[in-house]
Amino acid sequence: MLLDVRDLSLRIGTVGLLDGLSFSVDRGEVLGLVGESGSGKSLTALALTGLAARMGATITAGSVVFDGTDLVGLKESAYRRLRGKRIGFITQNPMSALDALVTIGDQVDQVSRLHLGLSKRAARAHTVEILSRLRIPEAEVVARAYPHNLSGGMKQRVVIAMALAADPDLIIADEPTTALDVTVQAQIVMMLADLVRKRDLGLILITHDMSVVAQICDKVCVLYAGRVAESGPVRQIFAAPRHPYTEALIGCIPRDGMAPGSLRGIPGTVAAVSQYGADCCRFAPRCGRADARCRTQQPLPVVTGTGGMLACHHPVDSPVKEAADADAR
Amino acid sequence: MQMPADAVPVLELDGLVRTFTTGGGLLRKGRSMTAVSDVSLRVAAGDIVGVVGESGCGKSTLARLAMRLIDPSAGRVLFEGRDVTQDHGPRLRPLRKKLQMVFQDPYSSLDPRFTLRDCLLEPFAALGETAPPGRVEALLDQVGLDRSFAGAYPHQLSGGQRQRVGIARALAYRPEVVVLDEPTASLDVSIQAQIIALLQELHRTSGLTYLFISHDLGLVRYFCTRIVVMYLGSVVEEMADPDAVPRHPYTAALMGSSFVPDPTERAQIVPLEGEIPSPFALPPGCPFAPRCARVQDRCRASRPALTQTTGASKVACFNPVEA
Amino acid sequence: MSGTVHKTGILATIRRSVAWRALATIKGGVAGGFLLLVVLGAIFAPVLTPYDYDIQALTNAFQPPSLAHPMGTDEFGRDVLTRILYGARTSLSVSVVAISISLVFGMTLGAAAGYFGGRFDRMVMVVVDLTWSFPEILVALMLVAIIGPGVTGTLVAICVAYLAQFTRLTRSQVMALKTETYVEAARGLGASHAFILFRHLLPNCLGPVLVAGMLATGDAIILEATLGFFGLGAQPPTPSWGGMMSSGSGLLFKGPWIILFPGLCIALTVVAINLFGDVLLAKLDIRDRLRVV
Structure with a gap:
């Protein structure tokens, strides 16, 4: 693993x-x-x-x-x-993940120079290679551009390139x-x-x-x-x-x-952090299958047949008792 | 929803054009771009018309033109058959009661210093009128918010709850048409479904007409009765039946890019290549030609007009996908 | 019913303002407490002191600080503490009133320029930038020279000297706020320009502008004292802190307390105002950040 x-x-x-x-x-x-x-x-x-x-x-x-x-x-x-x-990290917002005052190439270079110890020239070659592998057209030109020259999709590719730069x-x-x-x-x-x-x-x-x-x-x-x-x-x-x-x-x-x-x-909506309950299923208030047990006892995760996990007292494939149903209402 | 040929549509956009000029200065002439170019649209009472396209296609500009928030460079806006294009300021007030809008971002569309009560009374205060007693409570009930929220401030609410307030505010005067500008784009999918269900409920109970702006073709096909697809400021396809097979290659590509919540249908995804060209430097022919898989020589030379296909559907393409 | 919308106006904004929370901090509490003391001293001066500020008693001149005269007496035998308390009335009221008037004009001008933009905005900004390119003291001296010395001259001078600052600040705030969707939403509801300006834009930019006004009041006290020191402020026998320092400057060795206490008073008051303004600003920033999240 x-x-x-x-x-x-x-x-x-x-x-x-x-x-x-x-x-x-x-x-x-x-x-x-x-x-x-x-x-x-x-x-x-x-x-x-x-x-x-x-x-x-x-x-x-x-x-x-x-x-x-x-x-x-x-x-x-x-x-x-x-x-x-x-471990590479790709953030949600490509608009704020890039420094507006530094060229695309320099930002990606930084990563490989820092982590792989590449020379300036080698880092740039590495950058251009990654950018073109991410199907950015004219990677050498793009490397000399500033973030504001690029579209949102292109910027996100650059952020991905930064995450990939150190392999x-x-x-x-x-x-x-x-x-x-x-x-x-x-x-x-x-x-x-x-x-x-x-x-x-x-x-x-x-x-x-x-x-x-x-x-x-x-x-x-x-x-x-x-x-x-x-x-x-x-x-x-x-x-x-x-x-x-x-x-x-x-x-x-x-x-x-x-x-x-x-x-x-x-x-x-999901409960606010301050309202997290300990001894309950936190989904119970929004769940159509919840009963008294769901509100007083935390369903512990159990390993399922497929190697996954499930934390629920009343899974979808289990019959819901009439009493529990009435209680939920 | 078909309307008789002689029926007056509640909202009609006629040949709307809007250009923006940017970067101009004292000595330099600014560059101009056409955000909306010659768009005509008839919205019949009870319709849910979906306007779908990617960012920069002019759909939000179209919404603001329809709302008379910005002036068109050319063309007309008609409400119930009356031309309102030349109306400004106080003369627009009767229209405001009948035509309302819900905005995309529920975080910035509510004044942080207004309580929900203030937000819901604002439509009345803005026109110098007094709200009928109990209106705030009735509006909160209508959008499924607890009445105790009336004294709360927007920052105490979740995104979905704020958007409910935005909807309630639009309903304050019992409007006939509501323009929905990506009302669910900044919400989680679970909350998006809630809001769409609410809008459907209101459509059914209050007999509203919607102009629904969205980037999500899947959502538009589910929610709308008629679909208009925009690309770079122009309408490329009008679908009278939301379940119809798309005829324009761009619509087909949009569909091919939508993910389906079913891992067994993965192979069907065909991502569209390339990027939307800059609106400042539009190609002479069909705006979609540079990215189109079905492109022919004439697509690059001249622009295809919107022509009727089957029923009330239209497509602007020389080489449409076979139905 | 529609009356409730008024509650979000300027008054409610102040009531919900951060001033109360700023007072709760140590720094804000000490600074705010000191300012409150000075203001109360100025208001209740006749009750607090048995002496008059203008009766001369030459036999009593140059008394060093004692129990009867905690801050000593001046060259005419007048009690320095009494004169400081009465002087606070002049110094504080002139500064506060001048800044308040300046704020009202600056906010109106700035809000209009920022909201409407265009030619009006450019015209306002040319004038504002012109006055801003000179130091406040120079602008003030020029105006006092034109109007003539005295309280009115000082008032107008301070008012004009700080106008540029408030106009610019309000303008930039309004320009940022007017792109918010709720402003567009209000237009979509049919709201007039006045409604948008007074219900949405001004209440939302009030916080930072008021703090700037608060900090400027500190500067204005120094400016008022400087004009007084030059003999251009309030005319004798009306006491003012600057005037007291001016008359004490020649007597530095004979009676150092005559200049020391008014000087200390000016310094402490200005420091207190700045400290309190700092705390306010910090509280304001945090709240604004919370609002974004």
Whole structure:
């Protein structure tokens, strides 16, 4: 396993934000980390790259084993050698990820000069090669341009190029296509999938959009309010979602032939961090299958037949008792 | 929704053109770009017309032209058959009660210093009128927000809840037409579905007419009764039936770029190559020609006009995809 | 019902303002407390001191600080503390009134220039930039020379000297705010320019502009004292801090307390105003950041 996260828990002050997360990703594999805003997915990314400590967060339990080494408790200096070099990070907003006053080439060069110790000339050649591999036309010209000369899609490619410049083993992409047009999103997503195959990378894709997951992920891990709701191979999860939240997330996307009015969404919103309950299923207030047990007892994640996990008292494929149903109302 | 040929559409855009000039100074002449070029559109009462396209295609400019928030460079806006293109300031007030808008960004479309009550009373205060008693509560009920929210400030609300306030504010005067400018683009998909369900409910119960601006063809096909596809300021296709097979190669490409929440349908994705050309330097022929897989020589020489295909559908293409 | 919209006007904005929270910090509390003390001292001067500020008692001249005269007496035998308390009335009221008038004019001018733009904006900015290119003291001296010394002259001088600053600040705030979607939304609701300016734009730029006004008041006190020192401010026997320092400057060795206490008063008041302004600014920044998140 390239990255193996076990029971990761994290708190800021007295508030537990992540609670027992487990997932893993191997080389050549794409893991989708899915959830709505407030589900803790971006915080998870920060925790994996050791940046959560800067926000005052402490990891209280669990392990993050990357290529055989546990990253929990790693010194900042050691983390710095890892970030950018072995773990690439693609941020959500390409507009603010680039320095407006530095040329594209210099920004990408920096990464390979710092982490690979390349000379100025070699770094530029490396940069041009990566840019053209990301199908940026006239890469040498683009390298001399400034960010404001490029479109949003081009900028996102440059951010990806920066993440790739030091030849990392793992890439974490936090909503890499949210700010982009659909046709550009399709280009970028297909390109990422291609990279994973060709360079044997591990990719963690953070998104709120199940259709992106369906498109390129091999495995998916659905988060809700800092906990894992369900995880497993993507085909099984989509063919037969077992957690009501997973099912609802998939049902949020309009598809051809859907009857008008059949798209309902998920009622309510994710609870604020300060309102996180401990001894309950945090999805219960929004769940049609919830009963008294869901509100008083936390469903612990159990390993499923497909090697994934499920944390639900009343999975979609289980019969709901009439009494429980009435209670839910 | 078909309308009889002689029926007056509630909102009609007739040959709208809007150019913007940028970068001009004292000595330098600015460059001009055409954001909307010769767009005509008839919206019948009860219709949900979807305007779909990528960023820079002019769909938001079209929404603002229709709302009379900006003046067209040429063309007319007609509301219930009356030309309102020359109306300004106080003369537009009767129109404001009948034509309303919901904005994309629920975070900046509400004044941070206004409580929700203030936000919902603003439509009345703006016209110097007094709201009927209980209107605020009725509006909150209508969009599914708890009445206790009336005293809250926007920052205390989630994005979805704010967008509900934006919708409620647009409904304050019981308008006939609501222009929806990407009302769900900055929301999570789960919340997007909630808001779309709410809009559908309001359409059904209040008999509203929508002009729905979006970049998401899948969503437009689900939600709208008629679809207009824009590319670089022009309408390239009008689909009278949202479930119809697209005829314009661009519409087909948009569909081919939409992801489907089903891992077994992956192979169908055909990403469109290239980028949208700069609106300052438009190619002479069909604006889509440089990226089009079905391009022919004449596409680069002259621009195809919007011509009728089947029923009320139209396409602007010399070599459309076979139906 | 529609009356409730008025609640979001300027008054409510001040009530919800950060001033209260600024007072709760140590720095803000000490600075704010000191300012409150000075203001109360100025208001209740007749109650606080048994002496008059203008009755001369030459037999009592040059008394060093004692229990009867905590800050000593001046060359005419007048109690320095009494004169400082009465002087605070002149110095503070002239500065505060002048800055307030300047704020009102500057905000109106700046808001109009920023909102409407175009030729009007360019005209206003040319004038504003012209006055801004001279130091405030120079502008003030020029104006006092034209109008003549005295309270009115000082008032007008301070008012004009700071006008450019407030105009520019309000203009830039309004220009940034007018691109917010809620302004466009208000236009879509049929709101008039006045409605947008007074309900949306001005309340939202009030915070930073008021803090700038607060900080400028500190500067204005120094400017007022400087004019007084040159004998261009309030005319004798009306006491002013600058005038007191001026008359004490020749007596530095005979009665150092005569110049020391007014000087200390000016310095402490200005420092207190700046400190309090700093705290306000910090609180304001944090709130604005929270609003974005």
